[in-house]
Amino acid sequence: MTIKKLGPEELLALDKFSVDEGNPHIIVDKVICAKCSARECLIVCPARCYRLKNDEVNFEYVGCLECGTCRVMCSGKGVTSWNFPGASFGVTFRCS
Ligand code: SF4
Ligand code: SF4
Structure with a gap:
């Protein structure tokens, strides 16, 4: 078996x-940013969001991968709300 590196x-x-249109799970305040x-x-x-x-x-x-990194690393408090997307929404990770 050949394993292809991606x-x-x-x-x-x-x-x-699966995008919850109009209902973002992360809120970022542009004024603070x-x-x-x-x-x-x-x-x-x-994900370069x-x-x-x-x-x-x-x-x-x-395109958010729901890793939570921005929530932890944002030093300026511009990430004012961070939640996982609602049920059936968000990312599904797939292997090749
Ligand atoms: S949770 Fe992760 S992927 Fe989503 S916007 Fe924050 S850093 Fe990017
Ligand atoms: S680190 Fe936080 S406050 Fe600074 S620009 Fe990014 S989201 Fe805004």
Whole structure:
């Protein structure tokens, strides 16, 4: 049997998401984030849900892997609410 090594992007592409439209499980306060200089979220999120655009941190909960890293690492308290998605929503991890 041959085992194919996959990179992070390929592994992420295997995951399946059921999105609870209009009901984000993580709330990020843009006003607070505007005052944050550390911006750990841009570095630590494995799914790149936090992105910098025009020097502003944008957050998109679609694609979140529910790892909780941003909740722990956010030093500026911009992550004002963090919950797991409701039943039947969120990520399903799949192996190749
Ligand atoms: S819980 Fe993990 S994957 Fe989801 S936004 Fe936070 S760091 Fe990213
Ligand atoms: S680390 Fe926290 S407060 Fe700072 S930009 Fe990211 S989410 Fe906002």
